[in-house]
Amino acid sequence: MPDPIMPAPILQVSGLHKWFGTLHVLQGIDFSVAAGERVAIIGGSGSGKSTFLRCLNFMEMPTSGRIALDGTPLGRASAGKPDEVRYPESELCRVRERVGMVFQQFNLFPHMTVLENAMEGLVTVKRMKKAEARERALRELDKVGLGGKTDVYPGRLSGGQQQRVAIARALAMEPEILLFDEPTSSLDPELVGEVLRVIRQLAEEGRTMLLVTHELGFAYHFATKVIFLADGVFHEVGTPDEVLKHPRQERTRAFLERFTEFSF
Amino acid sequence: MSYQWDFSPVLTRWPLLLDGLLNTVKIAAIAIVFGVLVGLVLALLRLSPRRSLRLPAAVFVEFYRNTPPIVHFFWFFYALPVVLNISLDPLVAAVLALSTQSGAFYAEVFRGGIRSIERGQWEGAKALGMTHTQLMRRIVVPQAATRMVAPFVERSFELIKTTALASTLAYGELLYQAMMVNSETFRPLEVYTAVALLYLVLLVSCSALARVAEARLTAYR
Amino acid sequence: MDYAFDFALVVETFPILMRGFVVTLELWLPSLAIGLAAGLVLALARLSRSRLMRGGSLVYIELFRDTPVLIQLIWFYYAFPILIGVQLSPFTAALLALALNTSAYGAEIFRGGIQSIARGQWEGAKALGMRHADVLRRIVLPQVFKLMLPAFTNRAVEVAKMSSLASVLSVHELMYQGRLLSSTYYRPFEILTTVAVVYFVLIYPATFLSMTLERRMAGKG
Numbered sequence: 201m202p203d204p205i206m207p208a209p210i211l212q213v214s215g216l217h218k219w220f221g222t223l224h225v226l227q228g229i230d231f232s233v234a235a236g237e238r239v240a241i242i243g244g245s246g247s248g249k250s251t252f253l254r255c256l257n258f259m260e261m262p263t264s265g266r267i268a269l270d271g272t273p274l275g276r277a278s279a280g281k282p283d284e285v286r287y288p289e290s291e292l293c294r295v296r297e298r299v300g301m302v303f304q305q306f307n308l309f310p311h312m313t314v315l316e317n318a319m320e321g322l323v324t325v326k327r328m329k330k331a332e333a334r335e336r337a338l339r340e341l342d343k344v345g346l347g348g349k350t351d352v353y354p355g356r357l358s359g360g361q362q363q364r365v366a367i368a369r370a371l372a373m374e375p376e377i378l379l380f381d382e383p384t385s386s387l388d389p390e391l392v393g394e395v396l397r398v399i400r401q402l403a404e405e406g407r408t409m410l411l412v413t414h415e416l417g418f419a420y421h422f423a424t425k426v427i428f429l430a431d432g433v434f435h436e437v438g439t440p441d442e443v444l445k446h447p448r449q450e451r452t453r454a455f456l457e458r459f460t461e462f463s464f
Numbered sequence: 465m466s467y468q469w470d471f472s473p474v475l476t477r478w479p480l481l482l483d484g485l486l487n488t489v490k491i492a493a494i495a496i497v498f499g500v501l502v503g504l505v506l507a508l509l510r511l512s513p514r515r516s517l518r519l520p521a522a523v524f525v526e527f528y529r530n531t532p533p534i535v536h537f538f539w540f541f542y543a544l545p546v547v548l549n550i551s552l553d554p555l556v557a558a559v560l561a562l563s564t565q566s567g568a569f570y571a572e573v574f575r576g577g578i579r580s581i582e583r584g585q586w587e588g589a590k591a592l593g594m595t596h597t598q599l600m601r602r603i604v605v606p607q608a609a610t611r612m613v614a615p616f617v618e619r620s621f622e623l624i625k626t627t628a629l630a631s632t633l634a635y636g637e638l639l640y641q642a643m644m645v646n647s648e649t650f651r652p653l654e655v656y657t658a659v660a661l662l663y664l665v666l667l668v669s670c671s672a673l674a675r676v677a678e679a680r681l682t683a684y685r
Numbered sequence: 686m687d688y689a690f691d692f693a694l695v696v697e698t699f700p701i702l703m704r705g706f707v708v709t710l711e712l713w714l715p716s717l718a719i720g721l722a723a724g725l726v727l728a729l730a731r732l733s734r735s736r737l738m739r740g741g742s743l744v745y746i747e748l749f750r751d752t753p754v755l756i757q758l759i760w761f762y763y764a765f766p767i768l769i770g771v772q773l774s775p776f777t778a779a780l781l782a783l784a785l786n787t788s789a790y791g792a793e794i795f796r797g798g799i800q801s802i803a804r805g806q807w808e809g810a811k812a813l814g815m816r817h818a819d820v821l822r823r824i825v826l827p828q829v830f831k832l833m834l835p836a837f838t839n840r841a842v843e844v845a846k847m848s849s850l851a852s853v854l855s856v857h858e859l860m861y862q863g864r865l866l867s868s869t870y871y872r873p874f875e876i877l878t879t880v881a882v883v884y885f886v887l888i889y890p891a892t893f894l895s896m897t898l899e900r901r902m903a904g905k906g
């Protein structure tokens with residue numbers, strides 16, 4: 201039954217499984233995200249939350265299940281074997297252009313300056329003219345508050361600054377969806393705030409975002425939807441209030457109790 | 465020790481030795497160029513996702529790394545021509561031996577450099593939508609290249625030293641010329657000491673040059 | 686290629702090659718053992734407080750590292766006896782050259798190892814009131830040996846390969862027998878290929894051991 205209020209989903213996942221050898225990390229996930237939604241994914245370590253996020257832009261290849269972008273299923277299923285989906289490189293590249301990602305370890309290119317990092321995708325992938333790419337990269341660097349560090353190499357920046365450059369690099373591609381994979385987990389505590397402020401600002405712009413995080417307090421204020429992932433399945437899905445304040449599942453409650461020192 | 469050193473018979477034959485030195489430089493330069501080509505091909509094969517390409521390349525590399533260079537020289541000069549029913553002149557045989565052998569080592573230098581690039585760099589580039597070719601060209605190879613410089617120089621250094629084996633095929637490089645001078649002068653102590661010093665000068669200046677190049681190439685860090 | 690590989694000849698000549706193989710072992714293992722032991726002494730000289738010791742050992746090490754091994758072998762056989770007034774047998778000259786060459790490389794391995802042991806270890810041991818020599822013997826060297834095991838194994842591989850150059854001095858080792866046999870029967874392809882395979886069988890286990898040790902240490906670190 202189509203929901204008259206909710207817009208059509210941009211990204212849709214059905215029956216997603218991921219095996220690492222004999223380890224069944226994702227055990228059948230169905231999920232969709234609509235434009236403007238902000239989803240926070242929480243769960244213990246090893247719950248599969250990062251793997252789930254990384255499947256969405258094919259940093260990890262799903263073992264089975266389909267992912268659709270704008271209603272079009274990605275990859276080609278082999279005849280007679282619906283589980284065996286093959287993904288041509290060109291298609292993966294197009295998807296990744298539209299679904300940006302920010303990593304826990306930043307993954308900036310150390311041999312390029314901050315500005316070159318932010319321009320790289322535009323010049324190499326989008327084949328944009330240098331001048332135009334520079335202009336857009338500068339705009340995004342300004343937005344994350346690093347307009348003054350353009351000619352510095354990433355190795356000279358603090359972790360928080362590096363992560364903000366990584367966000368600018370992803371933003372410059374003008375992705376339709378942004379994935380954040382524990383963006384503050386490898387930062388010193390005093391640097392977490394500056395990165396979260398940038399993410400909050402993006403939320404205010406109404407961007408579609410998925411965030412895997414341990415910052416439950418931030419997740420509560422940031423998200424329109426919260427997912428609690430455990431043992432490779434969605435244990436509980438709902439609004440921040442539902443999942444974080446009034447969880448129905450015993451498992452969710454047990455997980456949240458370990459974070460009682462946080463107040464929302 | 466009553467031996468009277470006398471370098472003058474050696475010094476008067478300096479054109480012979482100079483000839484040898486130039487031939488040493490020549491054979492080393494040719495072998496480095498071909499060795500790099502062989503090494504690039506082998507490295508690409510070894511990095512391929514296809515086992516049928518990886519395995520033969522690995523066997524080739526391991527075979528060369530685990531057998532003495534002099535066997536390669538003799539094999540190319542004496543054995544290969546018999547099988548192919550051709551004849552090779554010493555320079556060609558020596559270049560074949562040197563470049564296949566150093567190619568096996570260069571391949572490991574290149575492969576090691578590529579594999580030393582952290583997974584995050586590959587992912588960061590992929591997440592921007594880069595194709596495999598783009599991410600190799602823009603992200604992986606430029607970073608790997610700076611890490612390859614030192615082992616590459618070391619390997620080339622070994623190659624220059626190995627060129628002395630071409631003397632066993634009667635190619636007129638420095639050591640062979642020294643043997644010629646020795647057979648004319650009967651002054652082995654002076655001849656071989658002088659030639660050892662010539663090698664020393666050649667190799668020390670090469671390593672000084674390499675250090676300058678290395679400093680330039682790895683400047684961004 | 687319609688070349689017929691003569692297996693019967695390989696089988697027939699194999700015992701002779703094996704005699705050479707035994708000489709290769711007699712050359713390889715002692716020169717490795719003597720070389721590494723001398724390398725430790727040299728490394729201590731390199732790290733000593735006396736400038737004379739440091740300078741002298743540096744010159745020695747660089748002389749051996751920056752000249753081709755082949756010329757070192759030739760020098761010790763043809764030139765060195767003139768200096769000392771005693772003729773050396775080819776085997777003795779080869780053993781001497783290989784051992785001294787190994788000592789130079791071994792010294793660099795030891796020096797790297799000793800320097801890599803954190804200063805904290807030295808300080809910790811000195812704080813216990815141990816003397817310099819005791820710290821070296823009881824704390825530093827045991828750790829160095831373990832740490833440097835892959836490098837030593839690697840050196841063993843190199844020395845095994847170098848030992849084949851003794852054939853140039855007519856030491857009756859594996860390569861020499863191979864050269865002799867291939868010219869006697871005019872079957873260089875069969876003989877030299879067999880020689881290469883025998884060397885591979887000798888050397889590859891050491892390479893494999895060195896890789897395994899390196900991997901295991903990387904895993905621990």
